Amino acid sequence: MPPAACRGNPTSRSAIVADTAAGYHLLKIDGYSLTKVTPTGSCLSSSPFTVGGHRWRILYYPNGETANSADYMSVYIKLDEDHLKVQAKFQICFADHVKTQPSLKFKIVRAFTREGFTSWGYAKFFKREDFEKSNDLKEDDSFTLRCDIVVIREIRAEDSSEIVLPAETFVSVPPSDMGRQFGELLENEKGADVVFEVGGQTFAAHRCVLAARSPVFSAGLYGLMKEGDNAAGVVRIQDMEANVFKMLLRFVYTDTLPEMEEEDVMCQHLLVSADCYNLERLKLICEEKLCGYVSVGTVSNILALADRHHCNGLKKKCFNFLGDPANLSAVVAGDGFKDLSRSCPSLMEELIAMLALPPSHPK
Known part of the structure; x- marks a missing residue:
């Protein structure tokens, strides 16, 4: 049995809070067939866009980034700044796959730094042969990528001593639906x-x-x-x-x-x-x-x-x-x-x- 000082409610509480900023960018590729002449290792870049106060680009390799991924399309998200270290989570998918706001299942936080990696992504995003048979490639020879980014701005400790443990409830009142x-x-x-x-x-x-x-x-x-x-x-x-x-x-x-x-x-x-x-x-x-x-x-x-x-x-x-x-x-x-x-x-x-x-x- 724990001593008296260890029983009952805690005397204080704290929480680790991650302050984040999220956003997404759509990159439409018009004329997919024409991009296939791009050699392996060469990429096409999106226009720069901003999420969380930082500038980013999507890199699209039509014939893969390396010889090992030459049969695939490779896609990456790149931090388009030289002097900063940014921690972020990201997800890249075809835009049609997102019907509502994504659940952001990606849980790994990546560090984008000049000294380490300025880009992260998927070397084998989609096999070209399979992609060309899929509904993701439209009849007008186009497709659209969506890149979601969550930037980790700050991780801090906060006093949460005001938290009150919920009492037993008998009636569940739904939140306002107005x-x-x-x-x-x-x-x-x-x-x-x-x-x-x-x-x-x-x-x-x-x-x-x-x-x-x-x-x-x-x-x-x-x-x-x-x-x-x-x-x-x-x-x-x-x-x-x-x-x-x-x-x-x-x-x-x-x-x-x-x-x-x-x-x-x-x-x-x-x-x-x-x-x-x-x-x-x-x-x-x-x-x-x-x-x-x-x-x-x-x-x-x-x-x-x-x-x-x-x-x-x-x-x-x-x-x-x-x-x-x-x-x-x-x-x-x-x-x-x-x-x-x-x-x-x-x-x-x-x-x-x-x-x-x-x-x-x-x-």
Whole structure:
């Protein structure tokens, strides 16, 4: 029998928490047959994309990376940066195999480093003979790869002494399903009484839902702007892409954002739209996500965006990033920083003032 001090509830608790950032990229190969002339060991590269604040590329070897894999297609994910060490999990598959958000079964964390490996992947991803007989190769001689990446940002210990062990329950109350139900209302368009025309596409919606969620929509649909096309049930929106408005509507109805391709780019567009329609929660969500994408290649654009739309947290993140001399030196050498200097001189004054301050030391 354990001593009295070892019986009963624990006196304290802690947890190891892994802070992560996830995203995915789609790479479409048009003209598969033409890529077969690529010799073994030579690859075709995707455009660079950003996940977790780091730049990546997908490498596709039509005839394998080595002689040992010459009968196969090889695919790899490559960290497209020279000076960083990044830990990440990844998964590469055909896009058609992912019907919903993947379960991310890959559990091995890989280290992408300049000194070790800058790329990881599958030397024998798919045997060409089998691939050419499969449904993954489309009739138009194309196929699409999907690469999911989870970047491990930080692993830390947290005090979890506030955790309360659950008591025995007799009734199980399901979580709220309202978001899904409103999402279905948006999808099936039942009872829709307004149509938006954006970027050549139309979207049916419900005035009362939009008005309840956004004072700007409320004024536009029920207030001073009821004249003209709006009164007839058609609202034309300029200066916004259709896919951005579609994501905006999805948030209005469900209060959530689904996973997004090119998340960093979409979040910048959504932040601007959220500010325009006074959707403060959406704006903060985008601001928080963009904090994870601040890098040498993105900080100039993100800082300008944060300044224009009064995103103080995102602005502080950019300044902290530029406070590192190595980061600042790399950024100053780029064209983006020169454009920022010309278009936002007040930001330069703030940055210079920040850099002039002596570093603080703990007492």
